[in-house]
Amino acid sequence: GAVVSQHPSRVICKSGTSVKIECRSLDFQATTMFWYRQFPKQSLMLMATSNEGSKATYEQGVEKDKFLINHASLTLSTLTVTSAHPEDSSFYICSVPPAGLNNYGYTFGSGTRLTVV
Amino acid sequence: GENVEQHPSTLSVQEGDSAVIKCTYSDSASNYFPWYKQELGKGPQLIIDIRSNVGEKKDQRIAVTLNKTAKHFSLHITETQPEDSAVYFCAARWRGNTPLVFGKGTRLSVIA
Numbered sequence: 001g002a003v004v005s006q007h008p009s010r011v012i013c014k015s016g017t018s019v020k021i022e023c024r025s026l027d028f029q030a031t032t033m034f035w036y037r038q039f040p041k042q043s044l045m046l047m048a049t050s051n052e053g054s055k056a057t058y059e060q061g062v063e064k065d066k067f068l069i070n071h072a073s074l075t076l077s078t079l080t081v082t083s084a085h086p087e088d089s090s091f092y093i094c095s096v097p098p099a100g101l102n103n104y105g106y107t108f109g110s111g112t113r114l115t116v117v
Numbered sequence: 118g119e120n121v122e123q124h125p126s127t128l129s130v131q132e133g134d135s136a137v138i139k140c141t142y143s144d145s146a147s148n149y150f151p152w153y154k155q156e157l158g159k160g161p162q163l164i165i166d167i168r169s170n171v172g173e174k175k176d177q178r179i180a181v182t183l184n185k186t187a188k189h190f191s192l193h194i195t196e197t198q199p200e201d202s203a204v205y206f207c208a209a210r211w212r213g214n215t216p217l218v219f220g221k222g223t224r225l226s227v228i229a
Binding site: 006032034042043044045046049091093095097098104105106108109110111113 | 149151153158159160161162163166168206210214215216217218219220221222
């Protein structure tokens with residue numbers, strides 16, 4: 001699978017501010033990336049699919065104006081949590097799917113722990 | 118869409134014993150079933166996976182079995198060690214490069 005770098009690993013921000021999380025595919029051109037959110041002791045829940053050069057596709061219940069996704073290049077997708085509130089505190093993880101329909105290895109970033117105070 | 122159920126939610130075993138975690142999926146079109154290990158504060162790490170055209174796969178102490186008819190797959194860890202303690206997630210892929218759908222996870226504790 002691809003090598004994925006996610007930054008920052010943890011961030012603390014004040015309520016009302018915005019935070020940007022980066023996900024880079026270091027050795028693979030990813031036209032698609034996935035963003036997941038994981039609350040404590042829960043599973044990974046898909047938030048959105050990031051598409052290079054076009055709008056992201058959001059899952060039901062995820063506010064697209066709050067969680068801004070930009071996939072401007074084949075190696076970088078960013079997730080910006082706007083006007084963050086304490087309930088946005090969570091573990092955010094990006095994922096790069098395999099190349100081609102007959103490949104199978106999904107790669108995950110190391111995650112970003114967001115704490116909103 | 119796909120739905121994945123995972124059991125048990127917690128599992129404690131004595132060191133050296135075996136651990137089994139089971140998952141079921143809903144969509145018969147799903148064709149790829151990976152298992153991930155997640156340690157605290159880290160992203161999930163792939164430990165083993167199986168494709169729909171295979172019934173069993175083994176990698177040292179870890180094995181996965183797939184029953185397509187029943188739509189369930191299982192993770193087997195033999196000779197468990199304390200470092201196997203973590204949260205394990207099963208997942209399924211519906212088709213192509215669609216995102217993985219995860220089970221709710223199993224917290225495995227291996228007691229020395």
